[in-house]
Structure formats: C-alpha cells, structure tokens
Amino acid sequence: MDDTNIILSCGFTSKFKDIAYNKAKFICPVCQTHYITAEECFYMTRNKLVILKRSVELKKKDFLIDIKKIEANNENSKYYMDLCYKNLTNKIDIRREELKKEINQKIDEHYFTLLEQVDSIKQEKLAEYETMYEKTKSLKKELENCKIEDKNIIDQIDMNKNLKSKIEEGKKLLQSIEDLFKQPYYLFKEIYLVIDVKKYFGELLFRESESEIYTDNLDDNDFNRDKATIKLKIFNFKTVKEAFSKNSKKCTLRNINWSIEARSYKEKSGKIYLAIFLSYDSAEKLKELAIQVEATICLLHPFNSNLDLIRKFDHIYYHDEKGWGYRNFVEINEIMENKLGYYDHETDCITIQANLKVEIPQRIIR
Ligand SMILES: [Zn+2]
Structure with a gap:
C-alpha cells in the first residue's frame, strides 16, 4: 500500500506513505506550495478507487496463499479430520x-x-x-x-x-x-x-470458536479503521497449561494486522505464568514508522465479570518491534484457583480479550 500513487489537489502525484502518516495539515510533499490533509486526499474519487483496488490486490494475494494450504491438504482431508478429532476421541476413550x-x-x-x-x-x-x-x-x-x-x-x-x-x-x-x-x-x-x-459418562458440548474479532466500523477502509476487540480462548487448558502458545485471529487496523499471542512463561524460580502480547505484522515493511496503541488486556472470569483481571497499556510500537505486553500477566496457579480463578471447568478453557485503539502511524523524524 505504501507505494501506491495518490493524486494531489495540485495535480502532482505522491506515494501513499508520504500522505497517510500525517495527523494534521502538512505541506504538499511534491510542489511545496500548499497545505493538504491526508483525509482530503483520500476523499478524492480517484484516490478512493486506487486505494480500494490496492487493498483488494493485497487481500487477493493473501487469499491465494491461504487457499494453497487448503488445496495441498485436500487429498488427505479424511486424515486431517481424524487428526482434528483425535483428541476428543481420546478423551472419550479415557x-x-x-x-x-x-x-x-x-x-x-x-x-x-x-x-x-x-x-x-x-x-x-x-x-x-x-x-x-x-x-x-x-x-x-x-x-x-x-x-x-x-x-x-x-x-x-x-x-x-x-x-x-x-x-x-x-x-x-x-x-x-x-x-x-x-x-x-x-x-x-x-x-x-x-x-x-450419559449422566455419569459425560456428553459432547458445543465448543465456542477459539478466536473472534469484533469491530464496529467494518465498512471503513482498512486504513481508517482504528478500534477492535480480539478474543482468544485456550481450550484443553488443564492439559496444556504448563506449555502452550496460541495466536488469535488477526484484525486489520490502520492497514496493519494485529493479533494477541498467549503463551506459558516459566520463570527461573519454577513459577509458571500466563504471558500475553499484542503483536502486529504487515505485508509491507513499516520502516521508520511509530504506531501508538492503547490496549486493555483482560483475562475473563468464567461467570463473574467483576472479577475479570484487567491490565492497560499505552505503547508506541516501532518497526523493529513485534510485540508488547506482559510476560507475567498472572500465575497459572492463580488461574486454576477454585472460586476466584479464571479457569472454566465446564469447557476446560480460559478466555483472553484485548480492546485496542490504534492511532495513525507517524513517521519518525530523524
Ligand atoms: Zn502540491
């Protein structure tokens, strides 16, 4: 997206990256004779179309990469289905x-x-x-x-x-x-x-989706969208609690893909913690950009929202940094505690939620 050509009111063209990452009015980077805002540039019909086309191109590229994985596995779909349900069958056997x-x-x-x-x-x-x-x-x-x-x-x-x-x-x-x-x-x-x-053996329980993204302004283009909620559940938690690593689905805010990563972290003392990070990746290199993010990370209590464990941070991400968050969000033992703990016995899982607000990326002035 950064190298997409954007037409300016003076008739010259500039690159997306030279326009987008400016909050207020700024001097035209090409002719230097007038002031412009990113908003007014992006509002021009031609630019709207160009940005949309580029965004479709990028999404198509992503889609084609993803479909390759599915195609490669198509022949062995029965095998992968068996693999997917193996754990469930094992549990029933046990x-x-x-x-x-x-x-x-x-x-x-x-x-x-x-x-x-x-x-x-x-x-x-x-x-x-x-x-x-x-x-x-x-x-x-x-x-x-x-x-x-x-x-x-x-x-x-x-x-x-x-x-x-x-x-x-x-x-x-x-x-x-x-x-x-x-x-x-x-x-x-x-x-x-x-x-x-059935009463003594147990039964099959519908499993909620592992990760969900909630965002109000889906109609906005990927650059304008700034807020989202990411949810991540870690199932089979009783078994994996001491060694796991899970990533949520990705959501696109400011043209950048954001996701949460939750994993176990073992201290030298032997104590094991739940670590949570908010990280980003982008198809294009975000060189020399600084992105300010406000995030609220919650570990949800299974039946009493007053007991949710909430931590907030306001952080500026630089291009060479992938994630920010908490290595010691909470001790695993505390999660497993009987009444105050965050472990849901019925579904054998924990639920993490992140609310984030991403500001327009800014160029780092050197
Ligand atoms: Zn100009």
Missing part, C-alpha cells in the same frame, strides 16, 4: 476406562459391605446357638439326674407334669437349633440395573 474403573470400585465396595453384613449375622446366630446349646446341656443333666420313684404319689404327679413341660420346652429348643443351621435368616433381593450412563 473417560470410558475411568468410568469402568469407578463403577467397578463402587461395585466392589458394596460387595464387601454385603459380605461384612452376612458375617456379622453369622456371628450373631452362632452366639444364639451357644446360649441354646448350654440350655439343652443343662436340661439333659436335669433329666438324667431326676429321681421320681421314691416320692409320694402326689409329688410324683407334680414332678411328672413338670418334667413333661420341660421336655416339651427342650424339644422346641432342639428345633430352634436345627432351624438356626437350616437356612439363612435373610434373603438376597436383586435389583434390576438402571443406570443413566
């Missing part, structure tokens, strides 16, 4: 084994509880048996030692009656002892298995 193990463990636990119950019933019944057996032994002794013949008739009648009832009582006792060993005192009631596996 959960299957885990759940089997968990259920097995629960079954075994209950099994041993039941066996313990049976053991204690047996102990109880054995104790009952001991008592009854002692009683039968003493009854037997009593019967053996009982002498009735030498008593008078009335006593003999009483004693025989007494003896009869004791023997009957004894027979009942023997029957009870037999019953103790004949059958258990408890039945086993089987319960038909009804498990809502």
